[in-house]
Amino acid sequence: MTARSPEAVGVVGVGWVGLVTAACFASQGHEVWAMDVDAAKVERLSRGELSIHEPGLPELVREHQERLNFTTSMDELLANAKLLFCCVDTPPTYSGDADLSRVLSVVEQLSGDSEHALVMKSTVPSGTGESIRRDLPTLAYVSCPEFLKEGTAVQDFLHPDRVVIGADPGDEWASDAVAALYEPLGGEIVRTDVASAEMIKLASNAFLATKISFINEIANVCEEVGADVTEVARGMGLDERIGDKFLQAGIGYGGSCFPKDVSALKQLAGNSGYHFQLLNSVIEVNELQKRRVIGKLTKHLGSLVGKRVALLGLAFKPNTDDMREASSLVLSARLQGEGAHVVAFDPVAHEGAEGILPTVELADSAEHALEGADAAILVTEWPEFAELDWAAMAGSMRTPLIVDGRNFLDPAQVRAAGFAYEGIGRGADA
Numbered sequence: 001m002t003a004r005s006p007e008a009v010g011v012v013g014v015g016w017v018g019l020v021t022a023a024c025f026a027s028q029g030h031e032v033w034a035m036d037v038d039a040a041k042v043e044r045l046s047r048g049e050l051s052i053h054e055p056g057l058p059e060l061v062r063e064h065q066e067r068l069n070f071t072t073s074m075d076e077l078l079a080n081a082k083l084l085f086c087c088v089d090t091p092p093t094y095s096g097d098a099d100l101s102r103v104l105s106v107v108e109q110l111s112g113d114s115e116h117a118l119v120m121k122s123t124v125p126s127g128t129g130e131s132i133r134r135d136l137p138t139l140a141y142v143s144c145p146e147f148l149k150e151g152t153a154v155q156d157f158l159h160p161d162r163v164v165i166g167a168d169p170g171d172e173w174a175s176d177a178v179a180a181l182y183e184p185l186g187g188e189i190v191r192t193d194v195a196s197a198e199m200i201k202l203a204s205n206a207f208l209a210t211k212i213s214f215i216n217e218i219a220n221v222c223e224e225v226g227a228d229v230t231e232v233a234r235g236m237g238l239d240e241r242i243g244d245k246f247l248q249a250g251i252g253y254g255g256s257c258f259p260k261d262v263s264a265l266k267q268l269a270g271n272s273g274y275h276f277q278l279l280n281s282v283i284e285v286n287e288l289q290k291r292r293v294i295g296k297l298t299k300h301l302g303s304l305v306g307k308r309v310a311l312l313g314l315a316f317k318p319n320t321d322d323m324r325e326a327s328s329l330v331l332s333a334r335l336q337g338e339g340a341h342v343v344a345f346d347p348v349a350h351e352g353a354e355g356i357l358p359t360v361e362l363a364d365s366a367e368h369a370l371e372g373a374d375a376a377i378l379v380t381e382w383p384e385f386a387e388l389d390w391a392a393m394a395g396s397m398r399t400p401l402i403v404d405g406r407n408f409l410d411p412a413q414v415r416a417a418g419f420a421y422e423g424i425g426r427g428a429d430a
């Protein structure tokens, strides 16, 4: 018996999800054809140049370059692969609905096709699969949402908790082929219908966002009653039904997924006639959480007019250069609205910040950002911030005040270094 040759894989849209998908399948021995409409990007990728920061990804792309074919031609993709993983982005529109225009332009190119399967990785509202099916009845359709986290995407892809594969009757050949691709990676494979698969993705992200807003509200109550939210979360998390993940209080969630997906689910429910009350609160709590920092500063400094405030970190979380919906954006605008001068340092999200935050002074190190500052706000828990010489930092600041927006630092240590320390839900300096 001869071994079955690995299935060729097509990827449409070589953004962050598409590139991780392409590189990881190539690393599993599959020939990958990855298509994007951006010719300059395809050109750069063909030379092995990546414009995104994702640990392990450049190495993977370089190592498996001979199996990675980047192209702008849909025909080339169709000629070489049966499974087409759709990884184009679905950004939110002004109404909060997902913008499906890029997905639909891919779908248009497959009109009349009965040879291929469209495997939807882009996050789309429930019902999208059904409507594509109505328009293109001969095309096989599989919903295979992605659950990758930025910063650990390669690890997440190669070691998934679960893989969700949704298909409707008639498309079994396609869902079997997708399952066969993922089986070697381990992790439970959840075979279900298309509508449920679409919903699993939105509900998972909305639940995680709810967990964060919940612990943030607990933190706010802790501040009123003198409890420490990190202790509360530790005690809660040991209950297996609750779990200890996503119970870190802070200055709100950000990124390209949570804000967009929570809003998309809320709109989807509303458009279908159901008012999703809980998600309204989840969103509002997250917005207010970013702004509460201002009160923590004014408590110590009074008016912020003319005060120099240093932001440590700009990215929405560590190990990424992504600033989409980052708390730093609202925070810097609010601080400037209060009349403060904002100076910031991020170890990676620096270049992008110049365009996004033109009125923020960008420092080339944490030390330089803190020099002469009236207050510091730890926005992103980059590991290197824990290593700073806090006693020296206290000496170089005009007022040694720190708001630890991620409860990342050891309060006792930072206080011993001479700082007034404010965490989130951890009690305050007198």
Ligand code: UDX
Pocket (backbone or CB within 6 Å): 146, 147, 148, 149, 150, 151, 205, 208, 212, 245, 246, 247, 248, 249, 250, 251, 252, 253, 254, 255, 256, 257, 258, 316, 317
């Ligand atoms: C998320 C989902 O985890 C992933 O499954 C999905 O595919 C995409 O969206 P990601 O956006 O990379 O992944 O970020 P994640 O690590 O989940 O963090 C999201 C935000 O929540 C960050 O801003 C983080 O700081 C915040 N967060 C996370 C908290 O404030 N508290 C927590 O306990 C956990």
